[in-house]
Amino acid sequence: MAGSVVRPLPQATAPTMDRPPCADERVEIGLDMQAPLSGVVVNLDGLQKVRPSSLQNEFAALKGSQTVGELLQRLEATHHRLEDLRLFQAAVSEVHCGARPGEVSVNFFLKEKSASYLFGTYVNARGDVELEANAHVPAFLGGIQTFSLTGGVTPVSSTSQLKLSADLAFPRLPRFSFFSSRLCPSRHRTELAASGDGGCEKAGEKPEAGLCRKEEKTGKSASSGGPSCGALHEDGFFSSGLIRAFSTQTSWAAASSFFLQQTGLGAHAFSRDGRHTLGWETCMRDIVPSCDASRMASPSILRTPLRSLKHGLRYDFTLDRLDKQSSRNASEACDSARTRGSSAGGPGGSPEVPSVEGVNVDNGLFPRSGYVINAGAEVALPGGDARFLKAHLQGFAAAPLPASLASLSREKSRLSSSAKAPSSEGSELAPSNTDAKTLPSPWVLSGRIGCGFLIPGGAGGASVCDKFRLTGPYGAGTALRGFRSYAVGPSDVCHIQDPTTKHWRPAVDYLGGDSFLASEVCLSYDLRFPSSWKTSSSVPPSLTQQGASPSTPTSPFHPRAFLFGSVATLGDVFSATGSPFSGDASAAKELFFNFTELLRNWRGSVGWGLALPIYRGVWLEGLVALPVRKQRGDDVQRFQLGLRLSSGRMPE
Structure with missing residues (x-):
């Protein structure tokens, strides 16, 4: 060029100078x-x-x-x-x-x-902790692709799993002019x-x-804002992709009497802003029922085909607005920050300010404000034994609540007295009345909703491999506190042999459901450490505080106490009827009756707990739950410990 x-x-x-310019000079x-x-x-x-x-x-x-x-x-x-x-x-x-x-x-x-070899932990979409080993080889065969080999195991979970996958990532894809x-x-x-x-x-x-x-x-x-139209026009809508060969083995023995082994090949395309994912997957699924000297599977498990082929197309959408400000609000914050910095330390002493492109201004680990939406749809295409249409939607929102009037008055009087007191650095570093009004509240109100349905395409109904399950205290949209993971909803009777008496006793195989509804509301209180009592550790300290006491640390790993109420229902609406598109009046009436039964057979719980953050959007919580309503066969747990996610893709 x-x-x-x-x-x-x-x-x-x-301008000519006798010395080279300093870093602070322009x-x-x-x-x-x-x-x-x-x-x-x-x-x-x-x-x-x-x-x-x-x-x-x-x-x-x-x-x-x-x-x-x-x-x-x-x-x-x-x-x-x-x-x-x-x-x-x-x-x-x-x-x-x-x-x-x-x-x-x-x-x-x-x-x-260079190539990297890592061993660590990973939290999947169900909220289970996986031990994972990964080999990462960039510039595979001299190109821009990256090859990864991953192996993992979930040692402590309601469904133990072994997985092995080989990925080939493409950072560039051909441009899709249609989008x-x-x-x-x-x-x-x-x-x-x-x-x-x-x-x-x-x-x-x-x-x-x-x-x-x-x-x-x-x-x-x-800036971490979304891509401009110019970038979108240059690279296309789906800018990166992935080809994956995988093999997984999952034990459902804790909830159902079968093992599931899946081996397949998939391809995924990702949009530049990370909101859209389009995937194709073909997978051979083998179900091994538990039929041995210690356990006999239920008839519903034994009637399930031992081998099936799923050939499907899947779309996922994610919109994450948790703890993010608009560019206008961020710009105003930056302008005011520059003004305070110039008055305190001159032109060269202005502190760093956050970016204004809609980035995360709130650097805390617990969600405090905003919302996140996950939605997806999957259709099993011709070419496989499985035929169904599956869709889900889950959303999470949080908003800080105003503090009590007593605490506000005490804080305002304290700030007023400190503002009148002389300062060694000058009156510029004294907190203003505006800061008193914008002090973050420790109270946070959050809510969660989730729903999904699965319409089978064949006469045999939906397979247990594809149905929804409620995940107890784990995961995101399918969580239901106060009940054991995967131990809710439609079930069948299996038999387990007592190892001491050698007698067979009845037990329950939980089969999942083709429809679910779930909601949750939670009132939380941030328990701040003494070193950061003025500002919530979920919000970075103000620039005034940084200038006044830069040595005072504020840790984001503060605990959070919460009260909650959860309601959910899970059942079979479409599997027990004929095709809803057949036009049969009796099938439509039966479908309406099944949906009414789904709403009638709800279960719920209330309780309280304590949460500790792991990293952003993931936290560990221990809770005490009091079920207010349960259905026959549901397994209740009043004391629970689990990993929660603010959002996540629905488990496959």
Whole structure:
């Protein structure tokens, strides 16, 4: 690529100084963002495993830069694209003027990631802890793909599981013009380009001069907001993908008398913003009923086909707005923070402020405000034995409540007295009345809803492998506190031999249901540590506090006490009737009757507990539950310990 003749004007150069500028000082350089470029050359250094030809698409936009402004913008975008590949530990670029007028050379110094081998824990969608070993090989066979081999086991769970999977991740997928043209119309792209040019003109105070300068980038994005239409138009709607071969073995002996082994192949495509996932999967499922000297499975398990083939298409949607502020509110917070920093420490003493692109302003581990929605649908396609349509929806929301009037009055009087007191740093560091009004409340009200249905396509009804199950104190949308995991809903009688008396006694095989409804409301109180009693540990300390006492730490690992109420129902609505689309009046009446029975056979519980955060969106809770209503066959647990998730994909 080449660039235009660069002639820095005297008035555009930095002022002459006897010493080099400090890190806190600003040096203004005037750039002519509209200066034309005739060509740009890109040089790569540091590649060992990655073939340079596999990276040509990443630099295509940069090579097509026509002006200095386009060059700088596309250079920033190229660093983001390199970061999305997850192949490099660091990426540094330098921009140089060429030997001839108008030439520009961009040199990239890349440091590749090496293969990694990890062993740790993982929390799956059911809330079970898995011990997992992972081998991660980037730049597989010299390309931009990444190969991973994963093995895991759930040693302590209601359903123990062994899994082995081999993944090949594709950070780039072919562009889907059908989605791009509808999600980013040409009119919006034109407006985006126009606004981008205007931004280039405003970047330099004196756009008379053109200048080449050195640019260093670490590849980290400056904002975590969603992608622009320009990025969407360039990469397509589904920007990355994954091919997976897997084999899992799950023991349902704690809830049902069978083992399930699944072996298959799947492919998944992910949208750039992470909200949409489209997957295809073909899987051979083998059910092994428990028929031995210690246990005899129920007739419902024995009637299930021992082997079935599922060939399905699945779509998942996630919208996460937990503990996030709008860009406007974040901008106002940043402006006020800069004002306070300038008055306290001058221009060079302004503290860091959060980003304004809708990022997580609340850095706590417990959810305090916002909502998250998960939805999905799966259809079993022709080519397999299983035929069904399955869909689910789950949502979680939280909102802080105002503190009591007594605590507010005490806090306001304390802040007023401290504001009147003399300060060694000056009156600028004294808390203001505005901060007193915005103190976070320790009270948080949260709620959760979940629902799902499964419509079988055959006359045999839904398989136990595909039905919904309530997960007790674990997981997200299917959780029901006060009841043992997977021990709720339709069931059948099995027999277990007593090891001491050698007599057979009846037991229960829980079969799951094709429909479920669940809801939960929770009132929580953050128990703060003495070192962070002024500000909730779920919210970062204010900038005023940081300036006044930077040595005072605030830990996000504070406990949370809560009161809760849970209601859920699980049953068979569609499996016990004919096809709801057959038009038969009797089938429609039976379907309506089954749905009425589903609503009538609800179970619920109330109680209290204590929660400790593990990491963001996952916490460990111990609780005492008092079931207010249960159905015949439900297994009640009044004391429970489990891992909860604010959101998560519905278990397959």
